[in-house]
Amino acid sequence: MTDVELLLRVQRGDLTAWELLYARCLPTVWRHACALAGDRLVVEEIVSETFLAFVRSVPAFDPETVHLHGWLRGVVQNKAADQGRQAAKRRRLAAAARNGSVGSEGSAEVSDPLETEETRQDVLSALDRLPELQRLVLEWKHADDQSVREIAARLGQTEKSVESLLYRARKEFRRLFELECADDMRTRVNTNVPPSTLEKSL
Secondary structure, eight states, rough: HHHHHHHHHHHHHOOHHHHHHHHHHHHHHHHHHHOOOOHHHHHHHHHHHHHHHHHHHHGGGOOOOOHHHHHHHHHHHHHHHHHHHHHHHHHHHHHHHHTTTSOOOSSSSSSSOOOHHHHHHHHHHHHHHHHHHHHHHHHIIIISSSOOHHHHHTTTTTTTHHHHHHHHHHHHHHHHHHHHHHHHHHHHHHOOOOOOHHHHHH
């Protein structure tokens, strides 16, 4: 059965045809995602988002003209680019945290030394654990370099409320970051690994 025939059946609601088409397209999507992203978790996310986009777009496809595998590769490329931009944004935010501008309200609460890969992961883990809105305002402020006024306009809030939100976000980031560092310390103690310079400074 050709892709065109399967796609026609999928558009008519044939679940068996969908399973066959998915199995036929998955290797193409997976290989292309692996070529663009090295991390397996990122690859899995790209594949998932690509097929979600496919499901949403199926009703609009013209089975006679659509080049299905080419369309899927295009979506994979766009999703991988999105992932790359997000990763770059998170790296900038982690760098801002290392420089002390995220975890403080004017002073460098997150300070030296934060240069090890382990500490970078602590920073990113703390950011991941923040409530979504708090994480977003920190990203907009410190990774996208937006002003409080710009963030307020983006959220439809007053500048005063955004300043309050940033204060809470920085405070919560600091709390979560210290928890991550404490977890690392306990892990080292349990495995008899000497504490790092960072842990001695806490």
